[in-house]
Amino acid sequence: xxxxxxxxxxxxxxxxxxxxxxxxxxxxxxxxxxxxxxxxxxxxxxxxxxxxxxxxxxxxxxxxxxxxxxxxxxxxxxxxxxxxxxxxxxxxxxxxxxxxxxxxxxxxxxxxxxxxxxxxxxxxxxxxxxxxxxxxxxxxxxxxxxxxxxxxxxxxxxxxxxxxxxxxxxxxxxxxxxxxxxxxxxxxxxxxxxxxxxxxxxxxxxxxxxxxxxxxxxxxxxxxxxxxxxxxxxxxxxxxxxxxxxxxxxxxxxxxxxxxxxxxxxxxxxxxxxxxxxxxxxxxxxxxxxxxxxxxxxxxxxxxxxxxxxxxxxxxxxxxxxxxxxxxxxxxxxxxxxxxxxxxxxxxxxxxxxxxxxxxxxxxxxxxxxxxxxxxxxxxxxxx
Amino acid sequence: xxxxxxxxxxxxxxxxxxxxxxxxxxxxxxxxxxxxxxxxxxxxxxxxxxxxxxxxxxxxxxxxxxxxxxxxxxxxxxxxxxxxxxxxxxxxxxxxxxxxxxxxxxxxxxxxxxxxxxxxxxxxxxxxxxxxxxxxxxxxxxxxxxxxxxxxxxxxxxxxxxxxxxxxxxxxxxxxxxxxxxxxxxxxxxxxxxxxxxxxxxxxxxxxxxxxxxxxxxxxxxxxxxxxxxxxxxxxxxxxxxxxxxxxxxxxxxxxxxxxxxxxxxxxxxxxxxxxxxxxxxxxxxxxxxxxxxxx
Numbered sequence: 001x002x003x004x005x006x007x008x009x010x011x012x013x014x015x016x017x018x019x020x021x022x023x024x025x026x027x028x029x030x031x032x033x034x035x036x037x038x039x040x041x042x043x044x045x046x047x048x049x050x051x052x053x054x055x056x057x058x059x060x061x062x063x064x065x066x067x068x069x070x071x072x073x074x075x076x077x078x079x080x081x082x083x084x085x086x087x088x089x090x091x092x093x094x095x096x097x098x099x100x101x102x103x104x105x106x107x108x109x110x111x112x113x114x115x116x117x118x119x120x121x122x123x124x125x126x127x128x129x130x131x132x133x134x135x136x137x138x139x140x141x142x143x144x145x146x147x148x149x150x151x152x153x154x155x156x157x158x159x160x161x162x163x164x165x166x167x168x169x170x171x172x173x174x175x176x177x178x179x180x181x182x183x184x185x186x187x188x189x190x191x192x193x194x195x196x197x198x199x200x201x202x203x204x205x206x207x208x209x210x211x212x213x214x215x216x217x218x219x220x221x222x223x224x225x226x227x228x229x230x231x232x233x234x235x236x237x238x239x240x241x242x243x244x245x246x247x248x249x250x251x252x253x254x255x256x257x258x259x260x261x262x263x264x265x266x267x268x269x270x271x272x273x274x275x276x277x278x279x280x281x282x283x284x285x286x287x288x289x290x291x292x293x294x295x296x297x298x299x300x301x302x303x304x305x306x307x308x309x310x311x312x313x314x315x316x317x318x319x320x321x322x323x324x325x326x327x328x329x330x331x332x333x334x335x336x337x338x339x340x341x342x343x344x345x346x347x348x349x350x351x352x353x354x355x356x357x358x359x360x361x362x363x364x365x366x367x368x369x370x371x372x373x374x375x376x377x378x379x380x381x382x383x384x
Numbered sequence: 385x386x387x388x389x390x391x392x393x394x395x396x397x398x399x400x401x402x403x404x405x406x407x408x409x410x411x412x413x414x415x416x417x418x419x420x421x422x423x424x425x426x427x428x429x430x431x432x433x434x435x436x437x438x439x440x441x442x443x444x445x446x447x448x449x450x451x452x453x454x455x456x457x458x459x460x461x462x463x464x465x466x467x468x469x470x471x472x473x474x475x476x477x478x479x480x481x482x483x484x485x486x487x488x489x490x491x492x493x494x495x496x497x498x499x500x501x502x503x504x505x506x507x508x509x510x511x512x513x514x515x516x517x518x519x520x521x522x523x524x525x526x527x528x529x530x531x532x533x534x535x536x537x538x539x540x541x542x543x544x545x546x547x548x549x550x551x552x553x554x555x556x557x558x559x560x561x562x563x564x565x566x567x568x569x570x571x572x573x574x575x576x577x578x579x580x581x582x583x584x585x586x587x588x589x590x591x592x593x594x595x596x597x598x599x600x601x602x603x604x605x606x607x608x609x610x611x612x613x614x615x616x617x618x619x620x621x622x623x624x625x626x627x628x629x630x631x632x633x634x635x636x637x638x639x640x641x642x643x644x645x646x647x648x649x650x651x652x653x654x655x656x657x658x659x660x661x662x663x664x665x666x667x668x669x670x671x672x673x674x675x676x677x678x679x680x
Contacts, residue, residue, distance in 0.1 A: 210638040217642075235598065241513040242513065
């Protein structure tokens with residue numbers, strides 16, 4: 001008798017556990033969106049991205065969600081570590097059964113989970129910039145930052161204008177840095193530019209005076225391109241100016257957070273880099289198509305989080321808003337939403353105006369960029 | 385290579401070298417008094433930098449650094465009293481594991497208190513772009529401050545250990561604990577003092593190098609590894625040798641950049657360490673007999 005009783009309890013419990021997920025699905029029509037962001041870790045990427053996503057999710061749910069479906073946001077902190085990104089991706093897809101994943105913050109992490117997203121047919125909208133994320137194109141993988149190849153072209157166009165022909169390239173040893181270095185070396189001949197020296201520095205490097213000495217030894221160098229997403233990019237700028245070298249310094253769009261500028265102090269003044277217009281939203285002409293979106297996001301973010309906007313938060317903003325628009329158009333069906341994103345045209349975001357296509361999963365071109373410089377420790381439009 | 389370039393490499397090498405040397409001296413002080421390798425040494429540098437940065441909001445720079453050094457010394461004493469003191473005859477392995485655990489603890493606490501962002505003290509003289517001419521090459525004045533402060537510390541420590549009674553008592557503890565106790569020296573207190581001293585010099589080094597290298601919750605680990613390398617290179621326990629070894633390593637690292645890609649810089653340091661350990665395991669300046677007598 002007792003044995004039967006025990007077995008009955010176990011059977012009921014097991015049935016209950018099996019029923020639970022079904023119950024959950026029936027009760028709420030929430031769309032679960034996962035995010036893998038580098039909230040901790042050496043770069044100032046993940047915090048603005050996570051803040052932006054949380055802010056937008058709250059605003060959206062307060063307005064009633066998308067056609068009555070609220071969004072449940074799950075943010076995982078990968079610390080910029082590709083191995084953690086892989087395990088969080090699997091967790092989000094298999095356990096939390098997310099509808100889509102926004103992020104990761106860095107190119108290295110994105111490349112590691114690109115296949116996972118493709119195989120599990122999960123929409124992945126990355127906030128990382130390397131071209132290899134969308135080239136070769138994977139059906140389910142998109143990204144919102146501008147192409148690093150376009151950033152390179154923007155820099156080279158300016159160099160042509162300044163008659164700079166011989167340059168040195170220093171890059172951080174992250175996925176973003178290495179991809180950028182490859183693009184810089186590959187595209188240089190098209191613009192008649194010769195890369196005389198190229199060096200890779202460790203992302204945790206604390207002093208780069210030795211490599212600066214090596215560059216200074218070569219008197220042919222007319223400009224230095226510093227391509228990196230880590231705080232060490234500020235260190236090398238300081239080392240160059242401390243060595244008394246006033247060579248023009250160009251940075252990548254990985255410089256787009258005021259904290260990198262603050263870390264470099266006065267050394268950052270005069271550096272030039274391509275970035276989205278978010279950093280100079282206030283000085284855009286009123287009839288610029290992006291102005292309204294940029295100014296609203298900037299004011300919302302800065303008043304809520306008491307820190308300056310950065311282009312990284314902007315990439316998260318674009319990813320979220322594109323996803324939301326696609327869901328609004330196509331309903332909560334993964335395949336249809338994917339198609340909707342792929343065919344989206346004329347979407348006004350912080351990075352530029354997005355025009356996706358089956359061959360182009362970035363949606364942004366050269367005109368997503370503006371050349372920005374630093375004046376008195378603040379971002380300013382570069383006037384040439 | 386012309387002389388100005390040579391000097392630039394040299395200064396880069398000396399800056400690094402002397403920082404490694406200070407970390408190594410910190411290892412040596414504790415090792416000498418207790419036989420323990422304190423892997424939390426790097427964290428003392430990080431704390432010195434971080435606490436000075438926090439204190440800077442309330443007081444002028446010299447005072448902030450002084451407070452940071454004192455607080456870190458207290459933390460060092462606390463660590464000793466809470467984790468080390470009550471362990472009798474610890475094995476080397478056990479102490480290594482304990483000190484690594486302590487370093488992780490401090491690191492996570494720092495992450496909690498200060499967050500993950502990178503901070504720095506402002507440059508003591510001028511700003512990030514100030515550069516002064518020295519012997520025909522230009523360097524930041526902060527580099528000279530780092531070299532100066534660390535040199536003064538090294539000098540002060542050697543005077544302390546040689547000429548003050550407290551210093552001699554600590555050397556007695558390291559030579560033979562039991563004999564020292566028989567002479568009436570309070571060995572337990574000397575152990576605490578050695579932790580405080582190591583913490584103090586680490587904190588000062590961490591503060592002066594903060595403008596150049598930035599301070600972040602986890603920059604202690606890399607420094608501890610390099611510092612340990614230098615301590616072994618010079619011969620564990622020999623502080624003057626640590627200074628020499630630190631400078632040698634720093635300068636070799638800096639000059640290696642001139643003919644190798646930068647990415648190999650760390651590999652150079654480790655390769656040198658491996659070569660020395662194969663050929664002279666007791667370090668460049670250690671004596672082989674003494675090394676055989678020591679447990680580690």
